Amino acid sequence: MEKIDTLIIGAGAVGLAVAGALSSNGHIVFVIEKNKMFGMETSSRNSEVIHSGLYYPTGSLKHILCIKGNTELYMLAKKTGINFRQTGNL
Numbered sequence: 001m002e003k004i005d006t007l008i009i010g011a012g013a014v015g016l017a018v019a020g021a022l023s024s025n026g027h028i029v030f031v032i033e034k035n036k037m038f039g040m041e042t043s044s045r046n047s048e049v050i051h052s053g054l055y056y057p058t059g060s061l062k063h064i065l066c067i068k069g070n071t072e073l074y075m076l077a078k079k080t081g082i083n084f085r086q087t088g089n090l
């Protein structure tokens, strides 16, 4: 039987991001998903907004992580050739 370091339950955006980060650091990761494919629940049904943190109190963890994630997501999209539009907030 294969030996693994980490078992992740759920192949949504969060589970896959954690799996990606761990496996790129040499961990043997196993992801279990109840659906036939990854990303078939909340992660594929959201509004596709890349948040800037404006809905959260200044200095809160959500606010800080939104700003960090916003920068990193645009950088990742550019690096990997994923198209996006920065439309601002209407």
Ligand SMILES: Cc1cc2nc3c(=O)[nH]c(=O)nc-3n(C[C@H](O)[C@H](O)[C@H](O)COP(=O)(O)OP(=O)(O)OC[C@H]3O[C@@H](n4cnc5c(N)ncnc54)[C@H](O)[C@@H]3O)c2cc1C
Pocket (backbone or CB within 6 Å): 009, 010, 011, 012, 013, 014, 015, 016, 032, 033, 034, 035, 038, 039, 040, 041, 042, 043, 044, 045, 046, 047, 048, 049, 050, 051
């Ligand atoms: C209406 C709506 C709009 C949103 N809009 C945005 C947006 O514009 N921008 C943004 O950044 N965020 C948005 N969000 C939030 C964002 O979509 C979620 O925070 C994110 O998708 C959650 O990812 P997740 O991996 O935690 O959950 P999920 O994508 O739900 O993944 C969890 C996975 O676990 C699996 N699972 C559950 N239980 C088991 C089990 N027992 N065994 C095996 N597998 C299991 C599920 O099948 C699923 O695939 C929105 C959320 C909603 C609801």
